[in-house]
Amino acid sequence: MVGHGWRADFYLRLARQAPDRFQCVGAVTRRPEAGAGLEREWDIPTYRRPEDLVAAGAPEVVVTSVPRTANPGVLRTLVGLDVAVLSETPPAEDVDGLRRLWADLGAADLVQVAEQHPYLPIVAAVRGLIDHGVLGEVTSAEVSWTHDYHAIALLRTLLGVRGEPARVHAVHTTGPVLEGPDRGGWPDVQKVRAAGHTLSILEMAGRTGVYDFTEGQWFNPLRRRRLIVRGSHGEVVGDQVTWAGDDGTPLSAPIVRRHTGLDGNLEGADLDTLTWAGRVLYRNPYPGARMSDEEIAIATCLERTVLWRRGEGPAPYPLADACQDHLLALSVHAAAERGEPVTTATEPWADAVRVA
Structure with missing residues (x-):
């Protein structure tokens, strides 16, 4: 895992609640004191850089749980390491960020997004x-x-x-x-x-x-x-x-x-x-x-990401789907602010969006 906090704790709890299905091999935190807290509470090793986590643990999938402004950079780093990623939502902050992220990472097909609903x-x-x-x-x-x-x-x-x-x-x-x-x-x-x-x-x-x-x-x-x-x-x-x-x-x-x-x-x-x-x-x-139902849904999304990475199942919620859903959500707010309808365009990821 990269990151820590309220959302990250959901995944750490899964490893405790279903240890036969999930194991956390490490977490990345920028601050050593935050890492020390995770080590005490969850009994996992922590690292300061994603590169060190990947080198030490060889994880099947890395969950990112960082602010949306930082997430695109973390995703680019992990994809550059040829690692499958389950990204926090949304994958980027705005439409331009989504387009840049898709241009950089879409062809790699290594990113799923943690949309459990x-x-x-x-x-x-x-x-x-x-x-x-x-x-x-x-x-x-x-x-x-x-x-x-x-x-x-x-x-x-x-x-x-x-x-x-x-x-x-x-x-x-x-x-x-x-x-x-x-x-x-x-x-x-x-x-x-x-x-x-x-x-x-x-x-x-x-x-x-x-x-x-x-x-x-x-x-x-x-x-x-x-x-x-x-x-x-x-x-x-x-x-x-x-x-x-x-x-x-x-x-x-x-x-x-x-x-x-x-x-x-x-x-x-x-x-x-x-x-x-x-x-x-x-x-x-x-x-x-x-x-809880929420935990079941999060666990399902995580496990399906691993099965997809192994070639044993379909993608649970690909980057293209996340980009489209965030585009539409931003359009909802834009239409409310303008007081008039907003029509979205056909985006670069449109052909990769699946019918779930």
Whole structure:
């Protein structure tokens, strides 16, 4: 790993929670005192330069968890060492930075990006419904859950959109919201504060994505997640599925989460499966590790990066996908600031963007 802090700790915890699947062979920190802290807390060796980490540990993949302004330089260094990278999001700060990064690194095909949201269990389950054709042709999706490129990644994944030009409409307002927890936990004194709210409609390849995010929504239990996917033959609203039977009869059934450790269950607190109408849509790939959904998604993205590097599986979230999603997220904010629609162009990475 290159970097340290709140995001980096997720990966270090994975090595503790699932040691049979993950091992951290070292971390790079510029400051010796930060490295000493990691060594004490996580019992891993630390280095001051990526070159020293690669020479000492021969890692299968290096995770970068550094500020977005520093990330492009770190990526160039690691790719120059012929190392596979799982990059923190976003891979660059702005559109020009994305274009420069793609020009320098796109052909190397060594960079994946740590976008875990498409691998969240409920999202994976909904993707399973789409893949099975339950909803017919998907036409629109709405996400009110997370922000910027994370939300765009969800929308584009659910809609099956690649790197086509998009027309983006957006508005930004401000309203009162009671404070919820942040990365450090609940506030000592709760108070109402002004929170920005961005609502956007993205027209992409004949399909429609709706982006709806209130500042602080990630952790605030007063702003529940909302996920809607509509198709020609049905829709998903949250965990409720409505679809047309073989004879056109409207049918409904929920996506049901089985979580062990409840009531008298002695299997331990763990996600087991997500099922729908007698079909298993998702099975926890890390049983017994006691991971949250977010941790499961991060672990999935990391493990798929390793399998991709070994030639044993598809790329989980390539650099081209990350560039496209950050481009669209920046366009959402630009449209809100200008008060008029923004139309994106066909970018150099467009042909490399996949349909997830």
